Amino acid sequence: MRNPKFIPILIFLLVLSFGLLIFGVASNHRNATATQGQFFLTIYHQPDPTNTPQPTQTPVLTTPPTPVNSAAPFAYITHTVKAGETLWDISNRYDVAVDILQAANYDIEPEKVLENQVLVIPIGDTSQIQVRVRPQPAPAAAAVKGTPAPNVRSAAPLAPTATPILAAAIVSSEGDGLRLRSAASTDASILSKLPALMPLDIYRKTSDGTWLYVGTPNGNGWVQSQFVTLNKIKMGDISVNVEAVAASAVSVSAPVMFAPTPFVIPDDPYVSGISGRARQIYQIGQSRGNHANVFSLIGDSNTEHPAFFKPFDWGNYDLGPYAYLQDTVNFFKGSFSRPSRSAFGGFNTTKTLDPGSAPGGCGGASSLICEYNSAHPSIAIVLLGTGDQHSWQGFEERYRQIIQQTIDQGIVPILLTKGDDLECKDNNAPCGYINGIITRLAREYDVPLLDNRRAVERLPNRGMVDDGFHYSFPPDGRAAWFNGSYLQQYGYNVRNLTALRALDSVRRQIIGR
Numbered sequence: 001m002r003n004p005k006f007i008p009i010l011i012f013l014l015v016l017s018f019g020l021l022i023f024g025v026a027s028n029h030r031n032a033t034a035t036q037g038q039f040f041l042t043i044y045h046q047p048d049p050t051n052t053p054q055p056t057q058t059p060v061l062t063t064p065p066t067p068v069n070s071a072a073p074f075a076y077i078t079h080t081v082k083a084g085e086t087l088w089d090i091s092n093r094y095d096v097a098v099d100i101l102q103a104a105n106y107d108i109e110p111e112k113v114l115e116n117q118v119l120v121i122p123i124g125d126t127s128q129i130q131v132r133v134r135p136q137p138a139p140a141a142a143a144v145k146g147t148p149a150p151n152v153r154s155a156a157p158l159a160p161t162a163t164p165i166l167a168a169a170i171v172s173s174e175g176d177g178l179r180l181r182s183a184a185s186t187d188a189s190i191l192s193k194l195p196a197l198m199p200l201d202i203y204r205k206t207s208d209g210t211w212l213y214v215g216t217p218n219g220n221g222w223v224q225s226q227f228v229t230l231n232k233i234k235m236g237d238i239s240v241n242v243e244a245v246a247a248s249a250v251s252v253s254a255p256v257m258f259a260p261t262p263f264v265i266p267d268d269p270y271v272s273g274i275s276g277r278a279r280q281i282y283q284i285g286q287s288r289g290n291h292a293n294v295f296s297l298i299g300d301s302n303t304e305h306p307a308f309f310k311p312f313d314w315g316n317y318d319l320g321p322y323a324y325l326q327d328t329v330n331f332f333k334g335s336f337s338r339p340s341r342s343a344f345g346g347f348n349t350t351k352t353l354d355p356g357s358a359p360g361g362c363g364g365a366s367s368l369i370c371e372y373n374s375a376h377p378s379i380a381i382v383l384l385g386t387g388d389q390h391s392w393q394g395f396e397e398r399y400r401q402i403i404q405q406t407i408d409q410g411i412v413p414i415l416l417t418k419g420d421d422l423e424c425k426d427n428n429a430p431c432g433y434i435n436g437i438i439t440r441l442a443r444e445y446d447v448p449l450l451d452n453r454r455a456v457e458r459l460p461n462r463g464m465v466d467d468g469f470h471y472s473f474p475p476d477g478r479a480a481w482f483n484g485s486y487l488q489q490y491g492y493n494v495r496n497l498t499a500l501r502a503l504d505s506v507r508r509q510i511i512g513r
Contacts, residue, residue, distance in 0.1 A: 083115045091276040094121050169200040170269050175227030176488055184211035184222045191221045197487055197497070198321055199269060200228065205238045270451045271502045277446040278412050279510045285378055285410025292511050295335045295379040295503065296371050298352065300387050301345035307473040307492040309499065311480035313337035320483030322497065328504040341374055342367040348387030349398035368402060372409045379506055380406050381414045381499060383452070385434040386469050389422035392429040396437045403445050412510060414502050415442045417453040419462050419491065420469040450502045456491050463491025471495060
């Protein structure tokens with residue numbers, strides 16, 4: 001018979017073992033809940049990150065000006081132009097976008113601001129300022145051999161080409177293969193076929209508005225307006241084509257010839273926030289040794305995926321009608337395929353800021369700061385939010401920290417909206433909640449925004465595979481080909497195009513290369 005004194009010890013050991021079993025099951029359940037819906041299952045426990053106090057924004061202007069006229073539709077101060085100053089200089093000084101300055105000073109010549117001119121400088125909320133199309137006088141007609149004037153059904157000659165409204169429209173998703181014609185008629189010869197999403201400069205329209213004379217990277221010509229999506233302008237803003245000119249100015253018997261129009265690269269309709277503030281951030285970074293031709297990627301598996309950006313370094317791309325982007329591919333060569341220390345499957349804003357989630361060799365820094373310290377980039381392309389579907393309530397605070405820490409490093413952030421609605425689908429957040437925060441904070445911090453959601457909206461399943469958050473790519477691996485039907489079907493093709501064009505805008509307008 002066993003000794004009775006061992007019975008209490010046996011009971012104690014059984015209770016302890018049962019308690020440890022319950023604790024292990026509870027811990028496993030908590031970790032599984034935390035990772036539900038993420039891209040890769042976490043099979044190890046990571047400590048919860050320490051809450052970091054929300055940083056205070058440091059305004060670019062140390063002494064913001066005071067409004068002098070509260071009765072005006074927007075608060076403003078005045079500035080007297082000094083010798084040698086340009087509108088760009090004034091934009092940088094007061095942190096006001098150039099187009100806002102032009103709108104507030106509508107009767108000045110943007111390229112010819114004169115010494116001692118007094119300009120209105122809007123401050124604070126500028127949302128009430130309407131950026132209007134500035135009418136331009138038509139340039140004098142000049143005979144250029146081999147450059148015939150486009151014509152309409154009327155036999156009368158046309159007035160010379162007016163200054164275009166830049167990036168005023170794109171070819172609609174229904175207009176893929178839109179015919180660019182030599183005249184405003186379906187009987188006119190076809191100059192080229194335009195793919196969907198191609199940006200268009202608008203010169204003028206026919207009197208009934210059914211045809212538009214547009215500028216494209218392929219040349220100028222006429223297109224049917226029903227296959228064009230206007231961007232930031234209305235049809236009423238477009239000048240009506242002048243179908244006849246005074247006989248005293250041009251002989252009716254002689255065709256009017258057009259001076260060649262210099263090629264202007266239009267900005268992407270999905271990109272905004274290319275401002276004086278962004279250039280100030282860039283210049284601060286240059287003074288600290290950041291590399292102008294290097295960018296960093298901050299994101300999750302949609303950014304880490306080999307279909308995104310890497311083909312530009314690997315040579316597996318075809319720019320198609322966007323050949324001008326080759327300069328940007330050359331300028332940033334090496335960054336497209338460089339592994340990021342802050343772009344991994346399952347990453348969200350919490351892990352981006354958590355030193356415990358950083359890869360090895362980061363010395364206790366977060367993956368965000370580790371990436372910046374390693375690469376010293378001038379630009380950061382940030383696509384986060386998909387993995388925040390279960391912690392959406394704290395997304396804004398964490399996203400603010402990411403923006404502020406990026407700016408503090410002298411790095412220009414390009415913020416991207418996401419294509420999915422996981423916080424609404426998998427949790428109880430309002431639909432569009434995270435994208436709304438991204439858009440609002442881009443405007444608040446006055447940094448570039450790429451509205452990726454709007455770009456992929458027209459694609460089948462919003463450019464995503466069946467899981468509803470990973471982007472689709474063509475089975476032949478041509479995720480960076482911008483011709484044929486690729487831009488009509490696959491999310492990665494559209495992402496690569498719009499992100500490359502965002503880089504191109506920053507390179508030209510902020511870096512100045």
